Amino acid sequence: DQQVKQNSPSLSVQEGRISILNCDYTNSMFDYFLWYKKYPAEGPTFLISISSIKDKNEDGRFTVFLNKSAKHLSLHIVPSQPGDSAVYFCAAYNYGQNFVFGPGTRLSVLP
């Protein structure tokens, strides 16, 4: 049973436009969410996080939105750059429990 879902295996976006990556979860006990970015042959790199008490967190070109009632979060990248092309993992946990990663979405930013 997948507790964290990323229903789009891949996404292509034109350079300069907005990339929106989506993540849904089923466990209402999750209280912290993170996005990781992963290039081939490298470990995941932490990107941005959000606590369940917030609905938005912004860091430069990256913004994460959380809709608790819908159990949905999204990562917005504006403007998208070719270097953003990677696999993006959504991850979630609740205090004292383990990280749960989503299956990932491969983002391709086209020049």
Added chain:
Amino acid sequence: DTEVTQTPKHLVMGMTNKKSLKCEQHMGHRAMYWYKQKAKKPPELMFVYSYEKLSINESVPSRFSPECPNSSLLNLHLHALQPEDSALYLCASSQDRVTDTQYFGPGTRLTVL
């Protein structure tokens, strides 16, 4: 310094070999993790060490044996592995337990022949 280092980068071993994967961090983190990642899948947690003590073992076969010699080092000893154990093995660390952001190393690509 937010770097987690892992050695070796690549490892090829036979089913009868004994080898070890190494992980190191100097961020003062007290929690360290081993993950296994198969192609096109998310990382799967294997072990968690908190303050040098094994706190979580996610039902990993005994052919994988973790060791935390000190707060900066984490080893994964491998013995009698199977070809299906071939994967990317990722080490991560966080300030404290699973409640903090985890920082990942580059991984060791393991191939079992």
